Amino acid sequence: MQLIVMLLDMDYFFAQVEERENPLLAGKPLMVCIFSGRGELGGVVSTCNYAARALGVHSGMPIAFAKKKAPEGAFLKADFEKYNKASEAVMGIVGAHAKTVEQASIDEAYADITQECNGDFKKAAKIAQEIKKEILKQEKLTCSVGIGENKLIAKMAAGEKKPDGLTVVKQGEAAAFLGPMPVGKLFGVGKKTEEKLHALGIKTIGELAKKEEGLLKENFGNSFGHYLFEASKGVDEEEVREREEPAQVSKVASFPEDTNNREEIAKMVATLAQGVHEKLCEGGLEFRQVTFIGILEGLQTHTKSKTQEKHSQSGELLKSVAQELAAGFGLGGKKMRRAGVRVGMLQKKQEGVEEEGGKKKGKVAQGEAKKQAQKKKAQGNARETKAKTQKGADAAGGQKSLSDF
Ligand code: DCP
Ligand code: CA
Ligand code: CA
Numbered sequence: 001m002q003l004i005v006m007l008l009d010m011d012y013f014f015a016q017v018e019e020r021e022n023p024l025l026a027g028k029p030l031m032v033c034i035f036s037g038r039g040e041l042g043g044v045v046s047t048c049n050y051a052a053r054a055l056g057v058h059s060g061m062p063i064a065f066a067k068k069k070a071p072e073g074a075f076l077k078a079d080f081e082k083y084n085k086a087s088e089a090v091m092g093i094v095g096a097h098a099k100t101v102e103q104a105s106i107d108e109a110y111a112d113i114t115q116e117c118n119g120d121f122k123k124a125a126k127i128a129q130e131i132k133k134e135i136l137k138q139e140k141l142t143c144s145v146g147i148g149e150n151k152l153i154a155k156m157a158a159g160e161k162k163p164d165g166l167t168v169v170k171q172g173e174a175a176a177f178l179g180p181m182p183v184g185k186l187f188g189v190g191k192k193t194e195e196k197l198h199a200l201g202i203k204t205i206g207e208l209a210k211k212e213e214g215l216l217k218e219n220f221g222n223s224f225g226h227y228l229f230e231a232s233k234g235v236d237e238e239e240v241r242e243r244e245e246p247a248q249v250s251k252v253a254s255f256p257e258d259t260n261n262r263e264e265i266a267k268m269v270a271t272l273a274q275g276v277h278e279k280l281c282e283g284g285l286e287f288r289q290v291t292f293i294g295i296l297e298g299l300q301t302h303t304k305s306k307t308q309e310k311h312s313q314s315g316e317l318l319k320s321v322a323q324e325l326a327a328g329f330g331l332g333g334k335k336m337r338r339a340g341v342r343v344g345m346l347q348k349k350q351e352g353v354e355e356e357g358g359k360k361k362g363k364v365a366q367g368e369a370k371k372q373a374q375k376k377k378a379q380g381n382a383r384e385t386k387a388k389t390q391k392g393a394d395a396a397g398g399q400k401s402l403s404d405f
Contacts, residue, residue: 002119002171003112005240006128007154008094010087010107010143011163015049017086018076020140029055029073033063034307041067044309046078050163060309080289080307080345083107086139093134097127102240106345110151112240121147121170128166148174152236155187174234179206186231193220193228208232249285250293251275252340258297260335266323272341273322277315285346286311290318292325293340296332303342304329311347318343 010016014032019025029052035043041064048057048066052073057066063075087106095101098111117123128145135141144165146157153174157167169177178186184194186205196219202208208216209232217225230236251272259265269292280287291305304325308317322341 001114002121003149004114004117004119004121004124005148005151005154006098006111006113006124007104007146007151007158008090008109008111008128008131008143009145009158009162010090010141012047012049012053013086013107014047014078014083015052016141017083018079019049021082025074027051029057029070031057031063031066031070031073031075032078033066033075034078034309035063036309048073078307080305086141089139090135090141090143093138094131097131100240100242102242105347110154110240121168125166125168132164132166148234150234150236151238151240152187152231153177153234156181156185156234159185175206175209178232178234179204179209181205183208183232186228188224188227188231193224196220205232246283247346248342248344249276249279249283249287249346250291250340250342251279252293252295252338254338255336258335258337260331262327265326265336265339268339269322269326269341270319272339273319274315276341276343277318280313280318280343280346284349286313286349287318287343288312288345288347289343290321290325291340291342291344292322292329293338293342294326294329294331294336295338295340296334297337298334299337302329305344307345311345311350313349 015030018030018032026049030049031052032046032048033043034046037043041062043063045057045059045061045063045066047059048070052066052070055069055073057069057073066073067075083106090107091101091103091109094109094111098113098116100112102110104110113124113127117127124147128147132143132145135143142164144158144162144167146154146160146167146169148154148157148169149171153169156178157169158165160167181204183189183197183202183205184191186208189197197203197208200215200219202211208228211229211232213226213229216228219225220228253268253272255264255268287308288311289305289307291303293301293303295301306321306325308321312318318341326339
């Protein structure tokens with residue numbers, strides 16, 4: 001049967017959720033920000049609405065820059081709990097319409113709908129419309145959907161019409177669809193690759209598709225050269241598969257005796273951070289969010305989180321952020337019984353991948369990550385299996401989590 005894949009991507013996700021919560025914000029420039037704490041305007045724009053984009057603001061831009069471009073705009077602090085909740089609701093709706101769903105990021109999912117639509121592109125479009133309608137009705141949010149014969153084409157199609165778009169690229173139409181696009185738009189091609197391609201006289205995806213594989217391998221290495229050779233023709237053999245990586249990784253431990261000694265707490269945090277870091281490395285994962293969990297003598301649990309501008313796998317960074325959060329944790333005259341360190345917003349380590357305009361382009365690394373994951377699975381890591389059975393014990397709220405909590 002004809003394989004049919006759908007990619008659903010929420011429109012200006014974090015900012016749209018904020019507009020939904022406060023309709024007064026809609027229409028005027030709105031920036032969702034990750035403040036670094038260094039100065040009033042330290043940090044970066046996580047995302048912004050279309051009114052702000054029209055003024056030249058984009059994801060990853062320093063807040064101070066955005067302030068110059070949109071002085072009248074609203075600048076809100078990112079509230080990940082809110083976005084995670086919306087994300088889970090959206091993923092639930094997609095999951096109700098398709099058996100095989102692969103969540104690719106907080107606001108994006110692939111679904112293999114071959115069976116559901118019987119290999120028929122018209123039926124596939126109907127399913128997408130139903131999903132869009134349900135998300136709008138239940139979550140009051142819009143999204144853009146692409147449909148194609150594989151993941152790559154679905155992804156490229158989803159970017160074609162935004163916001164609130166639905167683009168279907170039928171079988172056999174991929175080359176004509178991709179051909180006229182600037183080569184920088186091809187999934188996996190970042191700024192540096194684009195420049196190199198331009199220097200070779202390649203401006204469109206169609207021009208890239210005409211090049212010999214040998215020439216591309218010579219210039220971009222065997223693996224990425226091969227990827228460019230295939231992707232430019234709309235060839236992609238990666239299957240839609242449910243992800244194995246957890247949403248969070250955490251470690252929690254009890255003090256030998258309840259304590260309010262800051263040094264002792266900091267020492268414990270360092271040990272916990274190291275344990276979390278080991279798990280991250282085992283899974284080939286990078287984090288963006290660090291949470292300190294404090295459980296006081298009366299067993300009240302409090303958390304403090306900090307989100308970094310970028311993903312990282314650094315154990316040093318993890319330890320220092322966790323200790324900083326622990327140092328700022330108010331004991332309120334009580335002693336601490338247990339402490340925990342948790343990392344969230346995880347992704348597979350993106351080796352050798354370019355990032356541009358905030359869009360992660362991890363196609364090639366994904367293949368590598370997949371191999372790693374399969375290898376890991378084959379090895380049957382007993383510790384991890386044990387931890388996985390405890391999933392959902394903390395605030396993951398239905399998402400997969402790896403936790404000793
Ligand atoms: N995000 C972030 N930092 C970035 C890029 C994105 O924190 N550099 C967050 C905020 C986005 C969310 O991830 O809302 C999803 O990212 P997308 O790339 O899908 O961008 P948007 O959904 O914001 O916009 P679009 O309508 O272009 O998809
Ligand atoms: Ca999006
Ligand atoms: Ca996205």
